[in-house]
Amino acid sequence: MTMTMMTNTITPATWRWTRHDFRAMNTEVAVELFSSQPNHHELLLDVERLFTSFERRLSRFNPSSELSQLNACQQPIFTASPTLVDAVEVALWAAAATGGVYDPTTLSALEQAGYDRSFETIENQTPLTQLPGVEAVSADQSLTYRMPTYTFRSVTVHRARRQISKPAGLRLDLGGMGKGWTVDRAADVLQGIG
Known part of the structure; x- marks a missing residue:
């Protein structure tokens, strides 16, 4: 860059x-x-x-980062720094602008695909054979998928209060x-x- x-x-x-x-x-x-x-x-x-x-x-990847603290938070509201509020707000804007093609709430799927640590530490990963985080269900010779429960629409930024609301268990990757x-x-x- x-x-x-x-x-x-x-x-x-x-x-x-x-x-x-x-x-x-x-x-x-x-x-x-x-x-x-x-x-x-x-x-x-x-x-x-x-x-x-x-x-x-x-x-x-930094367990002490503010993003990691947000991801670990089991409360519905997280009080954040202006920096995190801005970054999450931009990520949600991009998700909405792309109709969800980009979605910062796909962290669990990324980790299941093997991206659970920084690229420089990933070695000898096996190829992905199934869409991670999505359960395949066979029904009458057709294949359908159950998508994850949460999307970017599950996250709300309250700029004036410096708060980010999200369901427990939902994690973000910026x-x-x-x-x-x-x-x-x-x-x-x-x-x-x-």
Whole structure:
């Protein structure tokens, strides 16, 4: 993933390119900044710190992350940080916009398919032979499926109260959506410099 951002509106002769590469969210990240700011490197480190912070909060692979706490919560309401509220709200928006083709509530199915740990630790997995989380039922020579009970429609975000409501047992995976949302927040940070 590469982010390129141009900032400031002064003469191009004072502008310069700076690039910073780092690893976050199990991804190689490259940030390029074209700016007249004298503190280029510090700005790029701010982006890396943002990625690191959001990874700590939003990774399902980190048992102490806020997302893991939400997933473990058996109460119907979870009080969340503004960061988690925003990320879940965007994931629910994407699920609605795709008619459920993307659905952040498929964590159990992902784990049953073998994605129960970070990609870098997955070795020698057997191929998937049946749709995970879905029970196959044979009826009169036809095959039907019972889909999981919960979908993204089972989750509600209450922004003003900083609360996320979900049934006990429903767990979220922000995955790629969390990465994209983090890129958007990093762009916001860089645009804010002028």
